[in-house]
Amino acid sequence: MSNHIVETYDEDLRELHLLIAHMGKDVSTALETTCNDLVKGDKGSADDVIEHDKDINAQELNINLKAQKLLALRAPMASDLRVVLTSIQVAGNLERVGDLTKNIAKINRKMGMSLPANIANLVKKMSGLATEILRVSISAYSNKEENQTQKIFDDDVTLDKQYKELSKAILREIKRDEDHLEDLAHLLFVTRHLERIGDHAKNIAEATIYMCSGEMNRFDSLEDNQDV
Amino acid sequence: MLELGEVIVNCADVSVFYGDTRAINNISIDIEKQSITAFIGPSGCGKSTFLRTINRMNDTIDSCRIEGRVKVDGEDIYAPSVDVVPLRAKVGMVFQKPNPFPKSIYENVAYGPKIHGLSNNKNHLDEIVEKALTRAGLWAEVKDRLHDSGTGLSGGQQQRLCIARTIAVEPQIILMDEPCSALDPIATSKIEALMSELSAEYTIIIVTHSMQQAARVSKRTAFFHLGDLIEYDSTDTIFTNPKEQKTEDYITGRFG
Amino acid sequence: MLVGQFPSDLEIEGRQTVLILLAQIKNISNGIVVGQPDIWILESAEKLTSWQGISNVIISSLAAAISFLGGLYGVSLIKPEFRARNSVEVLLLAGLAVCSVIAIITTIGIVFSVIFESIRFFKLIPPLEFLSGTVWNPEFEGAARAGSGQEGRAAYGSIPLFAGTFLISIIALSVSVPVGLLAAIYLSEYATRRVRGTVKPLLEILAGVPTVVYGFFAALTIAPFFRETGVLLGLDVASESALAAGFVMGIMIIPFVSSLSDDVINSVPQSLRDAALGLGSTKSETIKKVVLPAALPGIVASIILAVSRAVGETMIVVMAAGLAANLTANPLDAVTTVTAQIVTILVGDQEFESAKTLSAFALALTLIVITLVLNFFALQIVKKYREQYE
Numbered sequence: 001m002s003n004h005i006v007e008t009y010d011e012d013l014r015e016l017h018l019l020i021a022h023m024g025k026d027v028s029t030a031l032e033t034t035c036n037d038l039v040k041g042d043k044g045s046a047d048d049v050i051e052h053d054k055d056i057n058a059q060e061l062n063i064n065l066k067a068q069k070l071l072a073l074r075a076p077m078a079s080d081l082r083v084v085l086t087s088i089q090v091a092g093n094l095e096r097v098g099d100l101t102k103n104i105a106k107i108n109r110k111m112g113m114s115l116p117a118n119i120a121n122l123v124k125k126m127s128g129l130a131t132e133i134l135r136v137s138i139s140a141y142s143n144k145e146e147n148q149t150q151k152i153f154d155d156d157v158t159l160d161k162q163y164k165e166l167s168k169a170i171l172r173e174i175k176r177d178e179d180h181l182e183d184l185a186h187l188l189f190v191t192r193h194l195e196r197i198g199d200h201a202k203n204i205a206e207a208t209i210y211m212c213s214g215e216m217n218r219f220d221s222l223e224d225n226q227d228v
Numbered sequence: 229m230l231e232l233g234e235v236i237v238n239c240a241d242v243s244v245f246y247g248d249t250r251a252i253n254n255i256s257i258d259i260e261k262q263s264i265t266a267f268i269g270p271s272g273c274g275k276s277t278f279l280r281t282i283n284r285m286n287d288t289i290d291s292c293r294i295e296g297r298v299k300v301d302g303e304d305i306y307a308p309s310v311d312v313v314p315l316r317a318k319v320g321m322v323f324q325k326p327n328p329f330p331k332s333i334y335e336n337v338a339y340g341p342k343i344h345g346l347s348n349n350k351n352h353l354d355e356i357v358e359k360a361l362t363r364a365g366l367w368a369e370v371k372d373r374l375h376d377s378g379t380g381l382s383g384g385q386q387q388r389l390c391i392a393r394t395i396a397v398e399p400q401i402i403l404m405d406e407p408c409s410a411l412d413p414i415a416t417s418k419i420e421a422l423m424s425e426l427s428a429e430y431t432i433i434i435v436t437h438s439m440q441q442a443a444r445v446s447k448r449t450a451f452f453h454l455g456d457l458i459e460y461d462s463t464d465t466i467f468t469n470p471k472e473q474k475t476e477d478y479i480t481g482r483f484g
Numbered sequence: 485m486l487v488g489q490f491p492s493d494l495e496i497e498g499r500q501t502v503l504i505l506l507a508q509i510k511n512i513s514n515g516i517v518v519g520q521p522d523i524w525i526l527e528s529a530e531k532l533t534s535w536q537g538i539s540n541v542i543i544s545s546l547a548a549a550i551s552f553l554g555g556l557y558g559v560s561l562i563k564p565e566f567r568a569r570n571s572v573e574v575l576l577l578a579g580l581a582v583c584s585v586i587a588i589i590t591t592i593g594i595v596f597s598v599i600f601e602s603i604r605f606f607k608l609i610p611p612l613e614f615l616s617g618t619v620w621n622p623e624f625e626g627a628a629r630a631g632s633g634q635e636g637r638a639a640y641g642s643i644p645l646f647a648g649t650f651l652i653s654i655i656a657l658s659v660s661v662p663v664g665l666l667a668a669i670y671l672s673e674y675a676t677r678r679v680r681g682t683v684k685p686l687l688e689i690l691a692g693v694p695t696v697v698y699g700f701f702a703a704l705t706i707a708p709f710f711r712e713t714g715v716l717l718g719l720d721v722a723s724e725s726a727l728a729a730g731f732v733m734g735i736m737i738i739p740f741v742s743s744l745s746d747d748v749i750n751s752v753p754q755s756l757r758d759a760a761l762g763l764g765s766t767k768s769e770t771i772k773k774v775v776l777p778a779a780l781p782g783i784v785a786s787i788i789l790a791v792s793r794a795v796g797e798t799m800i801v802v803m804a805a806g807l808a809a810n811l812t813a814n815p816l817d818a819v820t821t822v823t824a825q826i827v828t829i830l831v832g833d834q835e836f837e838s839a840k841t842l843s844a845f846a847l848a849l850t851l852i853v854i855t856l857v858l859n860f861f862a863l864q865i866v867k868k869y870r871e872q873y874e
Contacts, residue, residue: 313764344764
């Protein structure tokens with residue numbers, strides 16, 4: 001696509017897009033670190049992650065302000081309009097992911113026990129997938145590419161299956177080991193958070209589809225056909 | 229999605245030539261009745277020329293020649309037997325620069341009814357004038373000075389006077405050629421509000437340079453470029469997700 | 485100074501004689517000697533010559549001195565801070581102002597000279613009689629003086645003259661206004677560019693024909709034609725009828741009306757025509773109801789200017805209209821106009837101070853006033869017209 005006649009318009013749009021990419025990277029990194037540390041039983045990063053969440057919130061605010069300015073001053077149309085609208089949506093989703101990551105970090109900090117081996121493996125697998133889905137969705141949005149989005153949808157289906165599996169495993173463990181009830185209950189929350197993160201990544205993918213082709217909520221019809 | 233209701237103007241393979249130069253290339257388009265359709269495009273793309281074929285105003289230009297068929301309300305308006313005079317009462321026109329006659333406000337509005345013989349007594353004529361001025365949103369401002377000169381009004385009022393003058397002959401279609409380009413934003417807003425009201429009764433086709441205006445007022449938009457019709461769709465679609473790259477480039481300001 | 489040199493015993497018979505002597509002396513000093521002048525006159529002439537020589541030298545040296553001093557002053561002004569361009573501005577302004585003032589002063593001079601002489605006339609003939617009398621017959625002036633026994637005083641009632649001017653002008657306008665206006669409408673609304681390009685200059689040529697040619701044409705071709713046609717129709721047409729003169733004058737005035745009206749009609753904005761056509765007017769309806777009313781003030785102004793031209797026309801009426809003042813409304817009769825009368829009066833060899841000669845000034849004054857008033861009205865109308873399109 002050629003450049004706008006007014007060059008500063010191009011610069012504004014580019015800047016907005018870069019802000020999203022930056023926020024996405026921060027959020028992805030925080031999630032990866034927190035999940036790895038949770039599995040290993042390492043509480044070192046927890047405080048930093050919790051503190052850093054404020055910065056992530058500030059980034060969302062900044063993106064909203066930039067988008068607002070673009071809407072008011074440039075009256076963007078067609079593809080430009082979709083870029084600006086989706087930037088607001090994606091920033092919102094990323095901020096929620098950031099909050100969920102913060103919660104996982106808090107749980108890590110509070111965790112009294114070390115994870116049983118089977119649960120640790122499942123958590124590692126699930127958090128790995130969630131992190132991957134998130135990373136791919138952010139990259140697809142940054143590069144304005146639709147071709148990865150089907151994979152994201154499929155991976156999220158897998159993630160949901162893993163969520164069910166992990167939940168069952170934790171519930172079995174609770175029955176077996178009542179002393180660590182609180183910690184195990186927290187772990188249930190963690191699985192829930194990871195499942196939610198998958199959904200947010202899926203939202204980002206849908207936003208990417210809308211931005212590229214103007215099609216809204218493609219995944220809704222796919223979900224209707226799914227037997228999830 | 230372009231789903232048209234009842235069609236009132238039907239153009240098929242219309243080409244317009246000025247001497248040997250082709251200004252309009254084989255355009256086919258249908259205009260829906262009682263709605264607002266906008267023609268947009270860069271300067272010199274032929275949108276004004278195309279507009280003027282609908283009321284045969286291009287006839288006044290000697291070197292102008294037209295091919296193809298234009299039907300208004302089912303009737304081919306370029307058929308040899310067609311009289312241009314009643315056609316122009318049926319298809320009225322409002323111009324870019326307000327052009328009231330240097331006569332009184334009353335005489336301006338009464339001009340059309342008089343020449344078309346729409347009224348045979350003064351009371352009836354008074355009624356027609358009042359009704360037209362009311363519909364144009366101007367009655368309250370001028371009712372006490374109907375015999376003042378039309379040229380003494382402000383720009384926005386003059387344009388509304390021209391609109392009143394046009395609707396006094398009870399047209400079916402009103403063509404507007406950049407009606408707000410000479411007006412300030414408030415006057416423009418008033419005219420746009422007026423257009424919305426009028427579209428309940430009249431079919432309006434507006435040529436405009438301002439995409440924002442086309443986006444605000446019209447139900448359907450046609451994008452012209454160098455004499456071709458590039459895309460014609462609901463305004464919504466054109467401005468959020470156009471199908472043609474040229475359309476996208478124009479409305480996002482990537483060429484102009 | 486010279487008079488003081490006259491021999492004291494010379495008999496002076498009045499101022500006239502002194503003037504004559506002075507003139508003679510001047511002539512001799514310039515080298516023109518007539519007859520055998522007295523010695524003292526020759527000596528005075530020599531003195532005059534030498535005085536003239538001295539004064540020439542004085543004037544020349546003064547001029548040279550002033551120029552030199554002026555030059556010094558000018559040079560002294562040349563410093564780096566001196567803004568020469570501003571001074572040139574002032575100079576140009578002064579030069580232009582001087583030229584304008586000269587033009588104005590000349591006009592005022594003409595008007596005043598006419599006024600003065602007219603006042604002298606009005607001392608002889610009461611203004612009321614001049615303005616309201618119905619008999620114009622200045623011929624008797626000389627007759628009464630010569631004592632030929634002719635009865636009656638000269639009559640200076642100007643009404644027949646103005647009536648004649650009026651009649652001929654009306655006839656001229658009734659020819660030029662319709663033809664000129666319709667020609668203008670055709671040229672600006674209907675003619676193609678090519679036709680307009682040829683016909684308009686042709687019409688302008690009509691304005692370029694010398695009026696004496698028109699008069700010639702009127703006297704030798706048109707007037708006899710009207711007369712013969714009149715005979716055929718059983719009407720008595722004078723050989724110098726107002727109709728003939730008025731008709732030819734009308735032809736001459738056509739370009740005044742057509743050219744100005746054409747410009748005015750052309751300057752009606754195309755947007756008004758578009759508006760009228762867009763409402764469903766035919767072309768002639770547009771012209772009749774929109775273009776002409778919009779152009780009307782300009783057209784009226786052009787007609788008024790044509791009237792003032794007609795009123796002031798001289799050559800055609802002198803050659804083709806009569807010279808006898810005749811108060812009538814019949815265009816087939818011979819009448820005379822104010823302008824023709826002025827010519828007749830001043831071309832004779834009347835004494836300058838007589839009432840007859842001075843009456844020419846009175847007539848000229850009235851003519852000036854009328855044309856002035858007409859032009860003023862035309863200007864006012866044009867001004868009002870311009871305001872409409874601001």
